[in-house]
Amino acid sequence: MTEHDSWYHSSIPPQKTRSTLQGEHRVDVCVVGGGFTGVSAALELAKAGRTVSLIEAEHVGWGCSGRNGGQINPGLAADQAALEKQLGAEQARELWQLSLAGVELLRKRVAEYAIECELKQGILLVANKPRHVPELKAWQASLEELGYDQLAFHDRDSLQGLLNADYQAGVMDMGGGDLHPLKYVLGLALAAEEHGATLFEHSPVLSYQQDSTGVTVHTDQGHVRADHLLLAGNAYIGQLLPWHQRRFMPIGSYVGATAPLGELADQLIPSRAAVCDMNTLIDYYRLSADGRLLFGGRASARDARPEALRQTMRQRMTQVFPALAQADFEYLWGGQVAMTASKAPHFGRLGDRVFFTQGYSGQGVALAGLAGKLMADAVMGQQQGFDLFARLKHRPVPQGTALQTAIRALALLWYGIRDAR
Structure with missing residues (x-):
């Protein structure tokens, strides 16, 4: 299962070809990783x-x-109460405000650089079971106490006007939304190049060395000498971060895209809002601009076999939308999400010249872009936002792929049992 199985990849025109890194280069800052964080x-x-x-x-x-x-999604994947326990109410509130700034940054960039990425407003958090409804109301109340006024509660009946599916209740968050993520990151990359950044592709970084005057970054065909290095590889950082600094485990996450559904699309999701449920192993879905249902979820401790994954994903989609019982996915793809134990992102430094961010735990569309900006700010001497995130403590992860896989499998089994209750 590769990126070429992705509907995103098939829905964009051929892209410009960028050079590989060759020879010697001298810059102020070297960035490793061409995703939201690094490009931001x-x-x-x-x-x-x-x-x-x-x-x-x-x-x-x-x-x-x-x-x-x-x-x-505004906010972090971690509960606000857990953040308050670590940092205190005032600094936890500052993190919340930073997360809102991340959403606003995304919208501002889409407008400023005219990025055609199908940006829409509105995301629904829905309660699968009766026991979820009090939790949903408490979540809404906690954010409203922070001054957030974008939420509206819908009981089982009124929810039907927004989403034609069997849920107990829902909260519409007009501060959230959805977009075509590949179009967005490619638009950011073009904007970075317009401002003078040089982007190299197909150039795996093999190693780097930090000394008192800078950092040297090596690929197999060249190297970059820089004053600072930003590591933005997240789940794909490989060996560039010491094991004890990773603080996350990669979890497989998958998305399927149906054929365009025509009028049925608006019957299934009249609001056309993105949707996420409240199970631990979540389902999340939305409609594309051409009326496909993009249905995601089913975290995996190891790479899933494509046909078994297709069957599982179709079953989950049909449970939500029985009208799609005969539908199949035209596209089915996946990748690795970096999950921390706390579900809060991990920011840190290696020495004086190397910064890293990672572990957005499923909420990276806005948060990763914010992380990139905060790393850039820190390099330029404005370190408050970066340092606030860096104060969050993270438990280490077990060393070794086999042990990680076993722990993830047990955790996912437990979450599946809990969700079934």
Whole structure:
């Protein structure tokens, strides 16, 4: 299962070819990773007049940034109460405000750079079971206490006007929304280049060395000497971060796209809002601009066998929308999402010149772009936002692929049992 199985990839015109990194280069900042985080950082730095080289192992948008469900969520995946326990109420509120700034940053960039990425407003959080309804109301109340006024509660009956599916209740968040993520990240990349950043593709970074005067980054055909290095590979960072600094485990996440549904699309989701449910192993879905249902979910501890995955995903889609019992996916794709134990992102430094961010835990569409901006700000001496995220503590992950897989499998089994209750 590759990116070429993705409807996103098939729905865009052929893209420009970027050079591989060859020879010697000297810049202010080197960025590793061509997803939301890295491209966002490169754009901010180039706008500020810094010289920037971005190095991507595949091509821009190859990883999760170009394959995800496209849902835009204010906030972090971690509960606000958990953030308050770590940081106190005031600084947890600051994190919430930063997350809103991340959503606003996304919208501002779409407008400023005229990025045609099918941006829409509105996301529904829906309660699968009666026990979820009090949790949903408490979640709404907690955000309204923070001054957030974009939420509207819908009971089982009124929800039907927004979503023709069997849920107990829902909250519409007009501060969220959805977009075509690959078109968005490619648009950001063009904007970064317009401001002077240089983007290299098909150039895996093999190693780097940091010393008192800078950082040297090596590929197999060249190297970059920079004052600072930003590591933005997230789930695909490989060996560039020391094991004890990763603080996340990669989890498989998958999306299927039906054929265009015609009039049925608006019958299924009259609001055309993106939707996410409240199970631990969530279903999330939305309509594309051409009326396809993009249905995602089913986290996996290992790469799923395509046919077994197709059957599972179709079953889950049919449970939500019985009218699609005979429908199949024209496209089915997936990739790795970096999940931390706390579901909060992990920001950090290696020495004085290397910054990294990772572990957006499924909410990276807006949050990863914010992370890139905060890394860029930190390089330019404005470190408050980066340092606030860096204060969050994260439990280490077990070393070794086999052990990780076993732990993930047990966790997913437990979550599946819990969701069935």
